[in-house]
Amino acid sequence: MTPATTTGLAPRAVGTPHVRLEGRDKVTGAARYAADFPADGLAHGWIVTSTVARGRIASVDDLPALKMPGVLAVLHHGNAPRLKEDFAGTFGPDATTQILQHDRVPHAGWPVACVVAETPEQAREAAETLVVTYDTEPHDVDFRPGHPAAYTPDASPAGPGRAEKGDVEAELAASDVVVDAHYSTPELYHNAMEPHAAMAYWDDGRLEVVDTTQGAYATAQDLAQLFGLDPASVHLRSEHVGGGFGSKAQVRAHLILAVMATNLLGRPVRIALTRPQMFSLIGHRSRTAQRVRLGAGTDGRLRALEHTALSATSTLREFVEPSAAYGRTMYDANGHRTVNNVLPLDVPTPTYMRAPGEAPGSFAMECALDELAERCGLDPIALRARNEPSVGPVSGLPYAGHRLLDCFAEGARRFGWAERDPRPGVRRDGRWLIGTGTAAASFFTGVFPVTAAVTANADGTFTVRITAADIGTGARTALTQLAVEALDVEPSRVRLLIADSDFGNAWLAGGSMGTRSWGWAIQLAARELRERLALGAAVPADGLTVRSDTEQAVRALAAAERHAYGAQFAEVAVDPGTGEIRVRRMLGIFAAGRIVNPLTARSQLTGGMIWGLSAALHEEGIRDAASGALVNADLAGYHYAAHADVPAIEADWLDDPDPDDPVGIKGIGEIGAVGSAAAVANAVWHATGVRHRDLPIRPDRVLIPEQERAGHS
Amino acid sequence: MTASTSSVITLHVNGEPRTLTVDHRTTLLDALREHLGLTGTKKGCDHGQCGACTVLLDGRRAVACLQLAVAAEGRAVTTIEGVAEDGRLHPVQEAFLELDGYQCGYCTPGQICSALAVLDEHAAGWPSAATADVRPEAGPPALTDDEIRERMSGNLCRCSAYPAIVRAVAQAAKAVSA
Amino acid sequence: MREFRYERAADMAGALTLLAAEPGARPLGGGTNLVDLMKNGIERPALLVDLRDLPLGRIEPTADGGLRIGATVTNSDLAAHPDVRRRYPALAQAVLAGASGQLRNMATVGGNLLQRTRCGYFTDAAAPCNKRSPGSGCAALTGEHRNHAVLGASPHCVAVHPSDMAVALAAFDAVVVYETLDGPGELPLAEFYRPVDSNPQLETALPPGALITGVVLPPAPVAAASRYRKVRERASYAFAIGSLAAALDIRDGIVHDVRLAFGAVASRPWRARQAERALTGGPADAAAFAAAADAELAAARPLPHNGYKLPLMRNLAVSVLTELAEEAAR
Structure with a gap:
């Protein structure tokens, strides 16, 4: 039973429904997203993207654009400031960050220039009239199983490219019923409602950035590395994020170019992606081609399970959509083989998108099981009950x-x-x-190890600081509930601050790990603070702060x-x-x-x-x-x-x-x-x-x- | 920008006359956001394909991204910032808040402005594509969930808070007519 | 979007004079298509002539029992008008099936008729497209053409017209009325859109400098029993992949009068006259409806990936005409 919704948090807050703490701001338009912050002297950037899918930039004729009203700069590979070439960020080496660093065009929609002007209208018009010529090369976007360039990667974050036990072919041959089916899923795009946007400016020796990101700390760190800055000199905030779904986890072109432009012009610059640009600059879910072979007895008990998946990546970076990993923890069989293959093509680099691997992989596997149930004359639920493993089929x-x-x-x-x-x-x-x-x-x-800080203030209130992000998940409210519970105080005495890179390392809102990881850190810090206060610790004028780091706790799991x-x-x-x-x-x-x-x-x-x-x-x-x-x-x-x-x-x-x-x-x-x-x-x-x-x-x-x-x- | 490609206009925004100089290329959306500081109205696609920038123009809902500001001269604009009165939330806002009719909140101002118009359009007896019989003799359609869904379909929500939004609009409709 | 001048026309003569004086001028109605295309760089007008002050915003009965709909009547007002809903319900339904509530409040009747195709190659300034850039080729022929034309297309262009409203207007023999500096003129909708031939960039038969002032619907008793059904790739807020406006008058079990028009199958709303001829004077049953649709679709020339439109249109015709016949029998 769901108890009635309350608008104020109760001390036993966890498990009871609460409206979002920022809800009033969201229904009145007061909540500010990355493109909503004003700045004196703000200039506006407009990204120009390639119209060819592969080749070299032959020329960028920037002179006419520079003469247009309001135009302040035209950035392109011939004049852009250099970035760290061998950048390796939160998600490892990433050549998609090398914006305007070379003349190579790896896919259609790759950034080839950026116009900065006094107004967005001027920037757009100059960008539209900018003439870029290319030496085009034949491109390959032909996604198909059997493509000679496809290979089995060693590993992806979801595990090894291939996992195998038993003899799949022998088990299939011995099966009464065999399902052998091909499934496909198309390119999918996150399309968060809020287009990616960033504003950057220097203030008192620090690079101040408002970005839309699922992880302000990680983005700030990556940005510092890319520009060769002291990480402490980068301050990045993302108070409200208009949806992410995996597309706002990395440093993207809009942010890189905004920083380049502010460095160059010495004034605040904002760059927002257009909706069409969100289809080539922020990642997507690759197409998949999947084959599932299931062998079973007439009773529906699986003897063989084989799931082979192919996804595409770009020529810039290997990203594997691990569809075939789904069966590794779900269904057992004596012959068990799951393989995730990948094919580099001249397409934008795919990335994490809500349930990477599991979403397309479960489509294929759960449909194949339905086909098996039909063939065995079994109810689909009964079939699954018959195949419930007692330990992890691959891990044991x-x-x-x-x-x-x-x-x-x-x-x-x-x-x-x-x-x-x-x-x-x-x-x-x-x-x-x-x-x-x-x-x-x-x-x-x-779960990821993260840090949090909880402060007992002299006025009897508490402040929780953590670089969490609320991208619509309700994390701000849930984390406050967890803090209230751990501190065991009246909810009105607790204030939670998030989405500020100065609050320290705290993973991203991603992988369904955000609230679990952040909540753990808040719980640790809040409990210790409560114990210290219970033992009579004095609260100095500037507050008593306990910091937590869940590194050890996470390892002990x-x-x-x-x-x-x-x-x-x-x-x-x-x-x-x-x-x-x-x-x-x-x-x-x-x-x-x-x-x-x-x-x-x-x-x-x-x-x-x-x-x-x-x-x-x-x-x-x-x-x-x-x-x-x-x-x-x-x-x-x-x-x-x-x-x-x-x-x-x-x-x-x-x-x-x-x-x-x-x-x-x-x-x-x-x-x-x-x-x-x-x-x-x-x-x-x-x-x-x-x-x-x-x-x-x-x-x-x-x-x-x-x-x-x-x-x- | 020369005189012939910009104009001085007056918009009546949330009840206040606001006079500004606009480049003719400036949309009402950008005029609100960049010139008047009213950033509650959101840019989701800038092409009339998502509804995030929905405002009321002379009381009717419109997408501000396809409305040139210069062509809105003299017209009344209600944005999300003008929906609550004296700090008191409108029943539509109350319902979105209470029933969790959003997640990330980015489409929310547009959803709420659209919902306000849906209630007015329904009260005026307008049929929709979900109305089985559009003839006036059939009488005004009841505001069923299917009617709300169709009428709200110009407002996309990628978080997919749709079920809660429909509940919120239905609850607000009851509150407004009560 | 390049810089442009903006003028608010005070009256018809003023609007026509402004449009005639500047070859790069465009009339501005609701702007829902024009501003969209200006942002994509597809339209680059030097001058916009705003029609909002022109007295074209009314829907009035004509002396012979039809309706005259002003060019700046919004889609919303058209669909909400009692006479439209009562006498031409398929027109109200067609308009309501288009776009969204917000866009219908802005979009005008004249602009709806003149809206450009939604072909992805037309709206991408970097793609070859004979309609946008004559002589550059048609990328859709060998590319993505799932929602392209099966009827009346040419090797130069296979784009479809996106309007729902115009499909119903075509079924009801609407006449487009316009003004020029030389005086008024009119074009039956059947002649308003030019055949595609080798000049897909020329879309209408409007004389240069003409301004649409409205649409006249002749009286059509058959239209009182009419329906518009639209199929699309989601349930709302999407363009048609196939649509149908139909009206049916059955007397003594025999088809006395029938109107049929197809949407999203051609560069213009497709009046299905072959089908109408096949049905008139014959029985009103599913077999006759199917045969009539087949007669119309016999001229279809599907591309590799849009052949589904043939069974779709046939099934739609049978389904909607059967519904109308059943309702007439009640």
């Missing part, structure tokens, strides 16, 4: 909380799954065929398979005459650790589920083979779910305690987006009897299924 580690089947049981009860007729294509409502589908979800529970789990359910209506699909309802039941703020947690989980709906039915970046550029790089061309696509969606959770885990919080930012696309696709099969293995399931694909198209391989 015990599970720290594993309530997947409980999620299915509760979800099935609430969704009315027991009444489901398994036959596909037999339910009609007017022109609509109706079907239901389900899928599992899981997302790993990680026993090794285990730590994941959040979920069961996703969807009901869809399909008009076979027009190919339209409408999702009628969705339900997600999750086991995701301790839920700090049920109000915002529910929003985050349903938001993730809608990402799955949107990926299943709408989203797709379409790359033009001839130009190598996207042809739908705006929000009219790149469709994601709008209000009318989204029905009543319910998310709820089970208690999911982990007594060995001192903080008990698991992330909830990503798990909603895992399995949800598969649940929708499985429901489309149940409605129509046709398997759709290529996303998005567009009307044209419903009208003429891919397998019926000429030339389909």
Whole structure:
């Protein structure tokens, strides 16, 4: 049961719903995002991007632009200040930071110049008229399995490129039922509502930056390294961030160019990306081509599991979308092989996007399991119950909380799954065929060592400082709840400050690790402060501060398979005459650790589920083979779910305690987006009897299924 | 910028006349944000494809990014900063706050301005694409969840707070008509 | 966007004079398409002539029982007007299916008719496009053309017209009325949009310097039983991949009058006259509807990736006409 929402925090704050602390600012327009800060003498930059996909810049004719009204500077590779060439930041070596450092064009939409002018209108016009010529080279954007340049990388942050045990081929040969299916997912774009923007200026010997970032500390550190500055001289803030989803974790062109320009001009400079630029400068989720082979007995018990995934990366940096890693902790089989291959192409560099690997990987695996259930004549939930592993299939580690089947049981009860007729294509409502589908979800529970500071002020109040970011997750409110609980004081006495690089190292809002990592550090510092005060420590005039660093605590955590789990359910209506699909309802039941703020947690989980709906039915970046550029790089061309696509969606959770885990919080930012696309696709099969293995399931694909198209391989 | 490519205009913003000189290229959105310091109105796409910059223009909702400021001369503009009265939140704002009708908050000013207009348009009897029978004889459509969804569809929310936004608009509709 | 002059026309003569004096002038209605294209560098006018003060904002009945809709009537006001909703419900539905509430409040009838295609190659100044840059080629022919034309296209351009409103207007024999410095003129909608041929940059038959003043809908009793249905890649706020305006008058089980127009299949709203001819005087059943749609689509020349539009339009026609027939029988 969810207790009634209260507007003030209660001392036993954790686990009760609270409206966002910054909510009033958000509904009145007072909340300021990166592009909202004024500055005296502010100049405006406008980025010019390449119109070719590969080659060399032959010339940049900057003289006409420099003569245009208001134009202050035209930066390009011939005149831009040098950056650290072998930059290696938070995410390792990264050649995408080498903006205007060379004449090479690695993909369409690469920055080739930046015009700075007195007004944005002047900068835009000068940028538009700037003539850049290229020596073009043939480009390759041809993403396909079997491409000779594809390879298996040694490892990605999600683990090794290849993991294998047993003899997959022998187990497949001995299986009664074999599913062998190919799945594909398209290029996907984060498209946070707030375009990336940064303002930079020097003040009293410090570089002051307002950026939109998921991690102010990491971004400040990386920026300092890139420009060869003392890290202490960079002060970066990101008080409110208009969504990130993985796209605001790195130093990007807008920030680099704003700093270059302010260094050059000696006045504040702001640069905001245009929406189309967000399709080439901030990363995306690569296309994937996936093959799943499952072998099982007639009882549905898996003997063989093979998942091979291919994703693209750029020629600048290896980024692997680890789709095949999903099965490594979810399903066991005697023959078990999972491989993530990657293919460098002349495309922008992909990056982390909400549930990297898990989102496309769960689509393929959870659809393949649905196909297996059909072939075995088993209910899809029963099939999963039959294949619940007792230890990590690849790691052999015990599970720290594993309530997947409980999620299915509760979800099935609430969704009315027991009444489901398994036959596909037999339910009609007017022109609509109706079907239901389900899928599992899981997302790993990680944690990063971070620092926090809690201060007892002389006036009896407390101030918490941590370089957390609230990108819409509700972290500001949740962390305050955790601080109130740990300090055991009246909520009105606690003030939490975030998103300021001066507060120290604190990881990013990412990997579903933010609130878990930050909360842990706040808990440590607050408890120690409370103990000191209880022992009679005096509070000096400038306050008594306790700093924490969770490095040791995080290292002491026993090794285990730590994941959040979920069961996703969807009901869809399909008009076979027009190919339209409408999702009628969705339900997600999750086991995701301790839920700090049920109000915002529910929003985050349903938001993730809608990402799955949107990926299943709408989203797709379409790359033009001839130009190598996207042809739908705006929000009219790149469709994601709008209000009318989204029905009543319910998310709820089970208690999911982990007594060995001192903080008990698991992330909830990503798990909603895992399995949800598969649940929708499985429901489309149940409605129509046709398997759709290529996303998005567009009307044209419903009208003429891919397998019926000429030339389909 | 020469005289013939800029103009002095007066906008009536949140009830106050504001006179400013604008480059003709300046949109109402940029005029509000860069000239008048009203940054509550957000730029999400700058092409009328997301709704983040929704304001009320002479009482009707419009995307400020496609409205040239010079062409708004003399018109009344209500931005998110003008929605609450004397610090008292409008029922639509109250409902968004209480029901968590947002996450990152960036689309929120546009969603709220749009919702205000949805309530007015519905009260005026306007049909929508979700209205089964648009003929006047059929009477005004009830403001069902499906009607709210269709009418709010010009406001994208990438965090996908849609279900809570629909609940908030429905609650506000009840509060306003009560 | 280059710097431009701005003038608010005081009256029709003033507007026409301003437009005639400056070849780089564009009339400004709601601006929802023009300003968008100016930001992309696709349109670079030297002068904008704002039409807001012109007396073109009214919807009035005509003497013969039709409607005259002023050019600066907003999409919202058009769709909300009781006479439109009562006598031409498919027109109200078509307008409501387009864009968003915000955009419909801004966009005008004249601007809607003149809006440019949403082909991704047209709106990308770096791409080849014969419509934008004559002679540069058509990237869509061999590129992305899932939502391009299957009817009436040419090897020079396969873009589709994005308007929903114009599809309903085409079904109801609307006439576009305009003014020039030499006097008024009119063009039936069927002649308003030029065939694509080898000059896709020439989109309408409006004389140079002409200003659309409105649209006249002739009386059409059949339109009282009409419907617009739009299929798109999300449920709202997206352009059509196929749409249909239909009106049906059945008497004694026989089709007495029928109107059918297709959207998102051609460079202009596509009046399905072959289908109408096939149906008129015959039975009103699913088989007849399908045969009629097939008759219209016999001329279709799909590209490799837009062949789905044929079953889509056929099924849409059968579905919507069947609904209208069933409602007539009640």
